[in-house]
Amino acid sequence: MTAHSAMHPGDFPAPRRAAAARLGMWVFIGSEVLFFGGLMLAYLYGRTHWPHGFALASRRTDVVLGTLNTALLLTSSAVIALAVHKRQAITPLLWITVALGAAFLVVKGMEYHHEFTEHLFPGDGFALAATTGAELFFMLYFVTTALHALHLLAGMGGVSVLAWRRLRCIEPMALYWHFVDVVWIFLYPLLYLVERHS
Amino acid sequence: MKRIALYWLALLALMFISLGSSYVSLGGWNAAIGVAIAGLKASLVAAVFMRLSRGPALLRLVAATAIAMWLLLVGLSGVDYATRPNDPAPVQPALAR
Numbered sequence: 001m002t003a004h005s006a007m008h009p010g011d012f013p014a015p016r017r018a019a020a021a022r023l024g025m026w027v028f029i030g031s032e033v034l035f036f037g038g039l040m041l042a043y044l045y046g047r048t049h050w051p052h053g054f055a056l057a058s059r060r061t062d063v064v065l066g067t068l069n070t071a072l073l074l075t076s077s078a079v080i081a082l083a084v085h086k087r088q089a090i091t092p093l094l095w096i097t098v099a100l101g102a103a104f105l106v107v108k109g110m111e112y113h114h115e116f117t118e119h120l121f122p123g124d125g126f127a128l129a130a131t132t133g134a135e136l137f138f139m140l141y142f143v144t145t146a147l148h149a150l151h152l153l154a155g156m157g158g159v160s161v162l163a164w165r166r167l168r169c170i171e172p173m174a175l176y177w178h179f180v181d182v183v184w185i186f187l188y189p190l191l192y193l194v195e196r197h198s
Numbered sequence: 199m200k201r202i203a204l205y206w207l208a209l210l211a212l213m214f215i216s217l218g219s220s221y222v223s224l225g226g227w228n229a230a231i232g233v234a235i236a237g238l239k240a241s242l243v244a245a246v247f248m249r250l251s252r253g254p255a256l257l258r259l260v261a262a263t264a265i266a267m268w269l270l271l272v273g274l275s276g277v278d279y280a281t282r283p284n285d286p287a288p289v290q291p292a293l294a295r
Contacts, residue, residue: 189232
């Protein structure tokens with residue numbers, strides 16, 4: 001190899017490449033933490049300034065479907081973790097992960113449908129316009145859940161490619177999948193569980 | 199297999215505890231418990247499913263840096279947001295001409 005020849009990924013041994021891919025994904029996840037973190041800050045501001053409006057609006061979200069979706073994502077994370085840790089039946093486990101992601105999106109779509117018909121989408125004719133902060137809550141609800149759904153869609157695409165081409169370097173994609181799950185883990189109490197009791 | 203199944207069940211149990219706690223009137227503790235349980239669930243996913251507890255320290259450093267950076271930004275933003283009064287801005291009537 002001359003001094004001028006570029007290094008190619010193939011020049012490095014596989015374990016080193018895998019370690020680099022893991023690190024790269026973690027750095028990307030770090031940037032994503034700040035991406036969703038900004039929205040969390042906006043939520044924190046709204047909830048501390050209009051607690052009543054946020055509590056009232058949160059009670060209008062569908063807690064049954066929200067809980068079902070949380071369970072679906074937690075399960076999908078366990079399934080893809082099984083594929084990474086056990087290194088057996090990888091392809092079927094990846095397809096199950098994608099299917100659980102698709103089920104999540106179907107449930108989310110049903111929720112959106114309910115919310116649109118109940119005039120909970122911010123704008124003209126918003127159902128809770130009389131309560132300050134409620135519209136802000138639903139603005140944040142739609143922005144965060146839609147961005148989360150987009151991330152999930154990207155994850156489903158990535159996992160599908162791994163399953164379809166039977167690739168075996170699946171850990172970075174699995175890390176991303178878990179991150180999308182973690183975002184939902186925080187969205188669940190913040191959006192669905194604000195003072196359900198009153 | 200057993201280990202992952204165990205953590206999966208623990209995550210689902212935490213989810214139901216979180217759900218149940220929101221139906222009990224605890225004042226400010228409702229939000230605190232919700233976020234604390236979410237933090238615990240996220241830690242379990244990161245430590246076990248994402249193998250952060252067994253992986254190289256470099257990965258834990260990256261994760262910790264991201265969280266520390268976020269806390270820093272939230273804290274600095276709080277200097278403004280947490281101290282801003284919530285009074286509506288005075289309405290300036292339009293000038294009649």
